[in-house]
Amino acid sequence: MSEETSPQRVAIGISFGNSYSSIAFTTGDGKAEVIANEEGDRQIPTILSYVSGEEFHGTQAKAQLVRNPRNTVAYFRDFLGKDFKSIDPTPAHQSAHPKEHEDSIAFSIKDSEEDVENERTISEITTRHLRRLKNSASDYLGKTVNAAVITVPTNFTDSQKEALTKAAKEAEIEVLQFINEPVSAVLAYDARPEAKVSDKIVLVADIGGTRSDVAVIASRGGMYSILATAHDYEVAGAQLDQVLIDHFAKEFIKKHKTDPRENDRSLAKLKLESEAVKKALSIGQSANFSVESLADGIDFTATVNRTRFELLANKHIASLTRLITHAVEKAELDVLDVNEIILAGGSSHVPKIARSVQSAFPEGTTVLAPATSPASINPSELAARGAAIQASLIQEFETEDIEQSTHAMVTLAPHISKAIGVLCISESTEHGVFRPLIEAETPVPVRRTAQIATPREGGDVLIKICEGIREIKVEKPEAKPKENGKKDGDDEDEDDSDIDSDEEPEEIRSKVWKAGTALAEAALKGVKKGAKVEVQINVGADLSVQVVAREVGGKGGIRGNIEKPAVTQNGSA
Amino acid sequence: PVLPAGWAADKDFKATGTLSAPTPRNVEPVGPHFLAHARRKRHQRTFSEDDRI
Numbered sequence: 001m002s003e004e005t006s007p008q009r010v011a012i013g014i015s016f017g018n019s020y021s022s023i024a025f026t027t028g029d030g031k032a033e034v035i036a037n038e039e040g041d042r043q044i045p046t047i048l049s050y051v052s053g054e055e056f057h058g059t060q061a062k063a064q065l066v067r068n069p070r071n072t073v074a075y076f077r078d079f080l081g082k083d084f085k086s087i088d089p090t091p092a093h094q095s096a097h098p099k100e101h102e103d104s105i106a107f108s109i110k111d112s113e114e115d116v117e118n119e120r121t122i123s124e125i126t127t128r129h130l131r132r133l134k135n136s137a138s139d140y141l142g143k144t145v146n147a148a149v150i151t152v153p154t155n156f157t158d159s160q161k162e163a164l165t166k167a168a169k170e171a172e173i174e175v176l177q178f179i180n181e182p183v184s185a186v187l188a189y190d191a192r193p194e195a196k197v198s199d200k201i202v203l204v205a206d207i208g209g210t211r212s213d214v215a216v217i218a219s220r221g222g223m224y225s226i227l228a229t230a231h232d233y234e235v236a237g238a239q240l241d242q243v244l245i246d247h248f249a250k251e252f253i254k255k256h257k258t259d260p261r262e263n264d265r266s267l268a269k270l271k272l273e274s275e276a277v278k279k280a281l282s283i284g285q286s287a288n289f290s291v292e293s294l295a296d297g298i299d300f301t302a303t304v305n306r307t308r309f310e311l312l313a314n315k316h317i318a319s320l321t322r323l324i325t326h327a328v329e330k331a332e333l334d335v336l337d338v339n340e341i342i343l344a345g346g347s348s349h350v351p352k353i354a355r356s357v358q359s360a361f362p363e364g365t366t367v368l369a370p371a372t373s374p375a376s377i378n379p380s381e382l383a384a385r386g387a388a389i390q391a392s393l394i395q396e397f398e399t400e401d402i403e404q405s406t407h408a409m410v411t412l413a414p415h416i417s418k419a420i421g422v423l424c425i426s427e428s429t430e431h432g433v434f435r436p437l438i439e440a441e442t443p444v445p446v447r448r449t450a451q452i453a454t455p456r457e458g459g460d461v462l463i464k465i466c467e468g469i470r471e472i473k474v475e476k477p478e479a480k481p482k483e484n485g486k487k488d489g490d491d492e493d494e495d496d497s498d499i500d501s502d503e504e505p506e507e508i509r510s511k512v513w514k515a516g517t518a519l520a521e522a523a524l525k526g527v528k529k530g531a532k533v534e535v536q537i538n539v540g541a542d543l544s545v546q547v548v549a550r551e552v553g554g555k556g557g558i559r560g561n562i563e564k565p566a567v568t569q570n571g572s573a
Numbered sequence: 574p575v576l577p578a579g580w581a582a583d584k585d586f587k588a589t590g591t592l593s594a595p596t597p598r599n600v601e602p603v604g605p606h607f608l609a610h611a612r613r614k615r616h617q618r619t620f621s622e623d624d625r626i
Contacts, residue, residue, distance in 0.1 A: 183601045190604065197606065222606025225598045390603055405611035406602035412614075414595035443600050443610075467593060517590040541614075543592050560586030 011147040011176060011395035012137045013387025014130070015184070016164075018077040018091065019209030019237070020346060021046045021129070022384035023137045026392035032188065032385035034378075037136035043346065043380050044136075047074040047095075048128055053113035057132040066268040069095050071109045075210055079105045079122050081163030088233065091210045094268055098122070104163075126167035134173055147174040149391040151181045151383040153206075153213055154229045176394055176402060181206055182215035183224050184386025185344040188377060189368065190222060191389045197222040199439045200339035205324050205357065206383075207347035209237040214324050216331040216338070218415075218441040225415060225441060228331035235319045237278075237347040243312045244274035244304070248289055251302050260295040269294060281306045282349040282370075310352045321356045334472050335361050336511045343369035348379035413443035414543065422452055422535055423464040423515055434468040434513035437537050444543060449536040461524045463535060463549050465562075467516035475508045522549050522558050 013024040013032070020043040024034045034042045039059050049061035049072035056064060064072045075091035076098070084100035092098055096107040101121055108117040137145045148168070152161065161178050168175045179187075182204035189195055199220050206213045214230040248270060249261050260266035269291050280287035286305040294300040310317075328335055338361060343354055351371035358367045368376045377385070394402055421436035437448045452463075524533060534557075538546040550557020600607060 177602070179603050180601060183603050187604050217601075222604055223610060224601040224603060224607070226601060227598075386603075393605060393608060404615065405608065411597075411599055413598065413600045415598045416592065417596050418593050420592070441596070441598070443598070444595070445613075466590075517593065519590045519592070520586065520588045522586045539592070543595060545592065547586070558586055560588065562588045562591060 009147045009174070009395045010138075010141065010143045010145045011149065011391035012134075012141075012145050013184075013384050013389070013391050014133060014148045014150045015181070015383035015387060016077055016130070016150055016152075017046055017208060017383075018075045018211065019046060020044060020380070021133060022381060023133050024381070024384035024388035025137065025141060026388045030191075030389075030392070032191065032388040032392075034381045034384050035137050035140045037133075038139070044133065045074070046077060046129060047072060048125060048132075049073070050109055050111040053111065055111070055128070055132075057129070062272070065095060065272065066265055069264065069268060071111070072096060073107050073109065073120075073125050076107075076122055076125055078211075080126055080167070081157065081160035091238065094264070094271070123163060123167045123170070126164065127170040130168055130173055131171040134171055146172060147176050147391070147395060149177050149179055149387040149394070150175055151184045151387050152178050153211075153231070154180045154182065154215055154226065155213075155231055174399075176391060176397075176399075177406060179387060179390055180215070180226070181213065181383050182217060182229075182342075182344070183226070184384075184390070185342050185382035186217055186219060186224055187386035187389055188382045189342060190219070191386075192377075199442065201227075201333065201337050202340045202342060203324065203328065203338050204342045204344055205320075205348070206345040207236060207320060207343065207353065208345040209347070212236045212320060212323060212345070212347075214327040216327050216333065218439075220439065220442040221446070223443055225413075225443060227333070227441065228327055230323055230327040230330060232319075232323050235316050235323070237275075237345075239316045240278055240313050240347060240350065241271060241274045243316065244277055244289075244309065245270050247304065247308075247312055248274065248300070248302055252294060252300055256296065256298055256300075258295050260300075263295055266295040277304060278309070279349070281309050282351060306351075313350075313352070317350075317352055317356050320353060321360050324357055325360055334509075334511075335365070336472060336509060337470070338365055341365060341367045342382070343367065343376075344379045344382045346380045414541075415441045415443050416446075416539065417441075418467040418469060418516055419513075420465065420519065420537060420539070420545070421468050421513075422450070423466055423518075434466070434515050436468055436513070437535065438539065440470070442539075444539045445541045447536065447538045449534060451532045451534050453532055461527045461533060463522045463524060463533065463547075464518060465520045465522075465535075465537065465545075465547055466518040469514045469516045471512050471514050473510050473512045475510070519545065520547055520560060520562050522547060522560060524549055524551060524558065527551050 015022045022034055022043055024032050026032050036042050037044050041059055044058040045062040047061040049056040049064035051068060061072060072095045074095040079087050079098055083103055084105055089098050096109050098105045105122045106119045108119055111118055134145050165175045185204050186202055190197060202217045202219050204215045212232045212235055216227045218225045218227055249259060252260055260270050273289055273291050277287045277289050286303055288303050290301040292299050348369050354367055354369035354371040358372050370376050419436040419440045420438040421434050423434055437450050438446055533549055533551055536548040545562035548559040
């Protein structure tokens, strides 16, 4: 920890989303806090609106979607750095429409006092949005913010990042680093003081407004590697809103014979109120829907309870769960391999989503969402918090240092493909119980230490180091055992749990370890009765392995090296 | 496991195999542990050297 401060950098974390953005900073004692803007919002709608030359931002701009949709720009994050042909303008249908502008995208809006339409490029719009975020943060902190770590989706291209860097620079924000949204969420959890860094497989499901992203991440001693990602633009918060829009529209038609969805302004009102109802249903069991002059000048009020909403949204929630299990398959893992699920994004507040995900995974899997875990962090704040923590870690670095540490380094880490561990109980490879010390997908170099029990009677002990292969054992009398491949998995020796699958409802699947290639044997002589043996395995960057074994509390011990692959020979101390 | 009779090796250690081929992957450049890793890698230090500093 160096104390040198480079030219007064004030860095924050920014989560820049299509629907909402958040800003966060890190307090003196290292805790990340999300900043509320002047209106008191922590989730700031990514919307800009202009009324006779005056700029509105966030919630105020969102309200303008009803009266002033054509001068309101919304859902533009994913348009940045793209050419017109490759974008899907659907989310922006109810606001200013994106237009082709040279090789990028622009909006025609009346943003000056004169009644003329101005072409504003997507980059200009982004700059204005970031400037407002920056100003809110600066006001709160009492210092001018000039740097930030910004979160981006995992499939954000380099040209999108470049465009965002440029737009941020225009807003006088130095982008210290782009970090992936799911990784930011994991960091937000791992940075809590009570969190223990361990080796685990974490799945992050970021369910946003216009898109849902899932990432499977191997967390190894606080280092994160993304194993697989999945994206979906069909099911997200907007579809859940649509369910309520349709529900209320039908109720309205029943009473008044007009469809409020056919009128733009009515639809905009319906949409805003439906989103509010959805949010209320995440907290309470029922919510009121109430819009003044919804259509034909008729006021409309109605109530809906959570059960009804869940029933209506069932189809969408099921496809979200499918998206998540699909990502696990894509990572060539089994649901049993996943230790923790982090639900992020605004729609993760919906209790049914968390419960649906929980039921798709074994009981031992922690689902971190407000509905399923009291220890969970607000899903809307995860990305911004992670970014703030990262910002506080690197804000003292030189720009060059950040570049060097984030580029060449990253790609250069080989990950162990099979778990390495100690074979306990029996000396024969076939009957031994494998205990993993280093999990598969751990980047090298790595060092792990564990204590293992010795035979009760003590005496001379053989320590056998080998690779382990994770298999899924399916126990079910009549069903034919289906093997989900011999993937190298990880964690916990055995984890029996029931899985509800449609065709074989009672099968019991469990994770078992099979010993693979034996790597080394070591003998410890004269171990005391009941003593424990400490084994430390060091894997070098070149994949050579160093093993140290000694009796706990004892002196000496043995050490030996296993050469890197290709050459095998006896090691020496 | 109990040491089988007649087991012997140079300095009581016998290497019998090597690791399987690793998978090249990207580590996410995020978090304090990565930064420590990057520091070690750039200065080519080992874990124990790093511990001492």
